[in-house]
Amino acid sequence: MEIVREQFLQGKPVILIDPEREVEADFVYPAELITPEIVEFVTKYGKGLFCVVGPESELMERGFFKLPSNYGANYFVPVDFPSTKLATGIPASERAVTCNKLADRNTILKDYKYPGHVILIGASSFSKRKGHSESSVELVRMAGFSPYSVIVEILDEKGDSHNLEYAYDIGKRFGLTVLTIPEVWWEYVRRVQLVTVKARAFFPTKFGTFEIVSFENELDFKEHFALVKKYWGVPLVRIHSECVTGDCLSSLRCDCGSQLERALEMIYASGGILLYLRQEGRGIGLAWKVAAYELQDKGIDTYDANVQLGFKPDERDYAIAAQMLKALGATEIKLLTNNPDKVTQLEAYGVVVRERVPLFGKLNKHNLRYIKTKVEKFAHKIDVSNLNVEG
Numbered sequence: 001m002e003i004v005r006e007q008f009l010q011g012k013p014v015i016l017i018d019p020e021r022e023v024e025a026d027f028v029y030p031a032e033l034i035t036p037e038i039v040e041f042v043t044k045y046g047k048g049l050f051c052v053v054g055p056e057s058e059l060m061e062r063g064f065f066k067l068p069s070n071y072g073a074n075y076f077v078p079v080d081f082p083s084t085k086l087a088t089g090i091p092a093s094e095r096a097v098t099c100n101k102l103a104d105r106n107t108i109l110k111d112y113k114y115p116g117h118v119i120l121i122g123a124s125s126f127s128k129r130k131g132h133s134e135s136s137v138e139l140v141r142m143a144g145f146s147p148y149s150v151i152v153e154i155l156d157e158k159g160d161s162h163n164l165e166y167a168y169d170i171g172k173r174f175g176l177t178v179l180t181i182p183e184v185w186w187e188y189v190r191r192v193q194l195v196t197v198k199a200r201a202f203f204p205t206k207f208g209t210f211e212i213v214s215f216e217n218e219l220d221f222k223e224h225f226a227l228v229k230k231y232w233g234v235p236l237v238r239i240h241s242e243c244v245t246g247d248c249l250s251s252l253r254c255d256c257g258s259q260l261e262r263a264l265e266m267i268y269a270s271g272g273i274l275l276y277l278r279q280e281g282r283g284i285g286l287a288w289k290v291a292a293y294e295l296q297d298k299g300i301d302t303y304d305a306n307v308q309l310g311f312k313p314d315e316r317d318y319a320i321a322a323q324m325l326k327a328l329g330a331t332e333i334k335l336l337t338n339n340p341d342k343v344t345q346l347e348a349y350g351v352v353v354r355e356r357v358p359l360f361g362k363l364n365k366h367n368l369r370y371i372k373t374k375v376e377k378f379a380h381k382i383d384v385s386n387l388n389v390e391g
Contacts, residue, residue: 030146
């Protein structure tokens with residue numbers, strides 16, 4: 001983030017790419033720093049809409065109001081700051097002043113003329129929407145500036161806003177930092193703690209007595225929880241994704257229930273933490289999971305079933321796990337998993353994984369293909385040849 005801050009201070013915008021949702025690239029620059037020269041640069045080489053984005057709640061508090069028709073966007077009334085009696089709001093110098101003033105939270109709607117020439121957009125919570133609006137606001141905030149960004153879409157020579165190769169070329173040509181929204185999200189999760197402990201209670205189980213912990217969650221707003229057995233040093237941690245069919249109904253189609261039981265036994269024995277995450281069916285939910293079962297009954301494996309239903313093979317994001325661990329004071333862990341993606345994601349979110357500890361569930365004739373698919377398509381570290389098939 002220090003590199004981004006330094007680039008802004010040098011008068012250079014960042015190029016921010018949305019590689020998944022919009023597949024577009026925007027110039028981003030702090031509204032409080034923008035100058036006529038930067039206005040000219042981003043409009044000349046961006047060519048898209050010139051907008052200032054700020055936190056929606058703050059804009060409302062300052063008196064700005066939304067346009068009645070937004071077609072799914074979050075546009076507020078466009079404004080000009082009347083820097084002189086003759087100001088029209090059109091020149092680059094006047095638009096720069098309007099941007100600067102919008103970043104000044106002491107100004108309110110009555111200080112502006114409207115409708116004007118600077119388009120105003122309200123950003124919602126980054127946790128709820130990962131678009132250019134939200135990510136640009138958090139990017140300039142994390143760089144140490146007022147959370148008001150100037151954004152302009154980058155269009156190529158033909159006016160196409162989806163040419164990401166062209167955006168990368170622009171970055172290389174002018175020596176600009178190029179970031180993606182997922183990269184901003186990772187940094188956001190590392191820097192901003194959105195999960196805190198809500199309550200703790202005594203929790204006896206057939207595996208032994210644990211402490212059950214609930215959380216206030218402003219990250220994904222779901223009711224995840226943890227079971228904790230007192231530990232010393234680096235805790236053994238299991239991140240277990242909800243599987244109501246396996247955990248509660250003893251399904252033989254997967255190994256989830258047996259993995260959960262084994263994890264609780266191991267954590268009770270050595271001390272540690274089990275995080276129970278509400279992301280059923282690798283993140284697609286129970287109804288879609290049953291739809292995936294239907295496809296599997298026709299011979300399709302779990303990887304391709306999710307894809308045919310329009311999802312990624314695995315939709316899970318372990319940002320919430322990283323934040324829960326930090327809320328519990330565990331920033332270095334031994335991770336009980338066969339899934340290398342958990343290790344990669346946790347480390348990207350700032351949790352140090354000292355060791356990966358294998359975890360084997362029960363193998364039976366109903367889940368054999370499921371487990372083989374984990375190995376062959378999800379790269380799970382399981383030696384199937386050493387597991388005994390039951391039933």
